[in-house]
Structure formats: C-alpha cells, structure tokens
Amino acid sequence: MEIKDKVAVVTGGASGIGLSICKLFASKGAKVVVADIQGVDEAVEGLKAAGGTAAGKVCNVAKEDDVVALMQFAVDTFGGLDVAVANAGILRDGLLLKVDRETKKVAATLTLDKWQQVIDVNLTGVFLTGREAAKQMVNLGTGGVMILMSSISREGNFGQTNYSAAKAGVASMAVAWSKELARFKIRVNSIAPGFIGTPMVLKDMKPEALEKFKKIIPIGRLGEPEEIAQTAAYIVDCDLVTGVCVEATGGMRL
Secondary structure (H helix, E strand, O other), rough: OOOOEEEEEEEEOOHHHHHHHHHHHHHHOOOOEEOOOOHHHHHHHHHHOOOOEEEEOOOOOOOHHHHHHHHHHHHHHHHOEEEEOOOOOOOOOOEEEEEEOOOOOEEEEEOHHHHHHHHHHHHHHHHHHHHHHHHHHHHOOEEEEEEEEEOOOHHHHOOOOHHHHHHHHHHHHHHHHHHHHHHHOOEEEEEEOOOOOHHHHHHHOOOOHHHHHHHHHOOOOOOOHHHHHHHHHHHOOOOOOOOOOOOOOOOOOO
C-alpha cells in the first residue's frame, strides 16, 4: 500500500515512537490522526507546521468509548481509515516477589494494580484499537493495514511480568487477526522494538537496568524512535507482509 493520501491513526502518537511514526507518515503524504492522552494539540501543530495533514483526538485506549469515538473521528474527519497503529503503552515494572535478604521471607509482591494498569493499556487497549479499526475498514470496504506494537520483552523480561505478558499477547493477536481479516484485504502485523531511546524508557526504566541492557545490544546503542517508524512504513509499503512480528532490536536477545 502506498501511504500517500491514506488515512492513518496512531495511538500514543504525541510522543516517542508514536510521534516519529506520525511524522514519517505525514512526510509521505498521509492524513494522520494523532491519538493520545496528552500533548495532542502540540503534536498536530508540529505536523501541520512541517507541511503535513493532521488532526488529533484525546483518547485513553483502555476506555472502549474513547476508542470507538477515535475511529469514527478519523472517518468523519478524513473520509476513511486505511492504517491503524496501536502504539499506546505504559510501563509499571516490578519483581513478582521482593524477598528480604535477612529473613529470606517475602516482603512485597507485584501489586494487582500495577498488573492491571499495564494489561488495560498495553493489551486491552490494543484489542480495542484493532477491533474498532477493523470494523471501520470492513464497513468501508477498502481494506487496510494494522500494526500492533509488541516488544522484545514478549520473550519474558526480568522485572516485567505485566509488560511481557501484554506484549506476548499483542504479537499473538496480530497473527490471529491476520488470518481472520485477510478475506477483507486487511493485513495485520506487529513490531517488536528492542530498547529504544523514548521518553518512556529513559524516564521510567531504572538507570542501572538501562546501562545493563545497553551493554548487551550487539550494535552497541539504543534504537531511535525514527528507526521504528521506518519499520512501520516498510510494513505499510509491502503488501506481502502479514501475520508476522518484525523485530527491530539491534540484534539483542533477552
């Protein structure tokens, strides 16, 4: 699919990887809908200032009504929906158990609240985004492309029970949906970034953990958000790609 003149919705689109995807898609002539819980107006203004076509809508992807309204907004604003990128995500890292070194007893556990927050946004939010995008694409009869943001952590990462579980689920959903939606000319893929220098990673990950991971990335550095945007553009461009998880990790393995 050539993205020029196509309508693309990007959740989590006001910063980090999502904003980079919005910028690249807009530079290629797409009509971009930026969805996020904050920073939407600033992101849209920036895209327009750079010569792009964009609109924005505040959306909490964990809320069904918000996602339904988002996809309808895209259709009402630009007359269609061709690409949906389910990128919104959060981190709430923590060990399953914290054991006191002296007593050897469990001192704390990963809270249900931390578990549920991540599942609500990173898994349920992707489900709602994909479901509502697919509904619009099928009703419009024009086909489309959906990209779900997974992660290298889908393999199971230390201290990320909630995040790893959600991202593994995202990769599986992409495969399932690619099979279900192929007859409607809708392609579905996921992207598994490695450690990318986004505000979320740089702010929320403990510095010692970040330094540890930098040392085991074969290319010797964090990825850049723009590199994940390039991966998303490749998925949109190549009509043969569906039902796969494209890794963009710098060669890193957990």
